[in-house]
Amino acid sequence: MTPIRKKDRGLFEYQDRMQRLKMTKTPLDKLNSFIPWEMFRATLTDALEIKEQKAPGGSSHYDYVFMFKVLVFQRYYNLSDEKTEFQINDSLSTQRFLGITLSDQVPDQKQIWAFREKLKKLKLLEKLFFQFDAFLEKKGVVGKVGVIVDASFVEVPRQRNSREENEKIKAGEIPAGWTENPDKLAQKDTDARWAKKNNEKHYGYKNHVKMDSYSKIVRTFEVTSANVHDSQALDNLLNEKDEGRSLHADSAYSGKPIAEMLSKRGIKNRIHEKGMRGKPLTEEQKRENKKKSRVRVRVEHRFGFQQNSMGGSFIRSIGMERAAAVIGFNNLVYNMARFAQIKGR
Secondary structure (H helix, E strand, C coil): CCCCCCCCCCHHHHHHHHHHHCCCCCHHHHHHHHCCHHHHHHHHHHHHCCCCCCCCCCCCCCCHHHHHHHHHHHHHCCCCHHHHHHHHHHCHHHHHHHCCCCCCCCCCHHHHHHHHHHHHHCCHHHHHHHHHHHHHHHCCCCCCCEEEEEEEEEECCCCCCCHHHHHHHHCCCCCCCCCCCHHHHHCCCCCCEEEEECCEEEEEEEEEEEEECCCCCEEEEEEEECCCCHHHHHHHHCCHHHCCCEEEECHHHCCHHHHHHHHHHCCEEEECCCCECCECCCHHHHHHHHHHHHHHHHHHHHHHHHHHCCCCCCCCCCCHHHHHHHHHHHHHHHHHHHHHHHHCC
């Protein structure tokens, strides 16, 4: 069937189409309904205003909150800078989320990259994460019963290095010839590592998170290379607010050193017990693990949402600093989406 075409489409036709689009709520609309975006303005302005001095003949910067929302949109769908620019120009629902129309100027991929780099260099992404966490705590969204800790792999582009080059990287050295070729060095990730789990190989980093067991909100996180064991990040994930609460985790966190650390911090140990060769779990221990699983399994919601709704756990950044910024921002956007889910019930 051939669509009915009009030679000229005016303002009223555009408004009519936008009105019809409003009848279908997208995930972006839900974010706009519940996230008070202006709460981030002061943090962004205070840090960025000095950096945004207009050069003679240069173009003025975009609104900070607007650009922040562009990054939220990008991370929600795990888009490259190029695809982000395209979607903003192409999608009416994306324009509605950003509060712009077809007649408004749109930032290009270089401007999107530059804004994200500024936030990264000023360590604003981490600050914004904890600002939103404080907002959630004030709203009473996060509970006071317990926390869940877990870690997931975050893949990055795999490097084509020789065996000798990989040995140098593992030793913390820069392979010969890379320093003399800045362009090549810029494309090499010397921080990412290989890891193997359940016969699957992973290359990149790990996102270690501490989640609120009630709301499934990520309270804090730490990023390491993929080869770091899950339990090694636990101490840094905990703080004084966890005293008196229960901590749930899988058997990767089991063992006497961690049990003693939790006891010293006044944290209730709800970590799965682990059987060993020659000493399998008793039936009572299996029953206890099953009870603990009812809480611990809630952490899978974050992993599933980031995998299925947020375009997966693959990121395009190179190096620990950029990876940590992107992964941290992923956690922030997940928290925003989770908050919208809770409020939209």
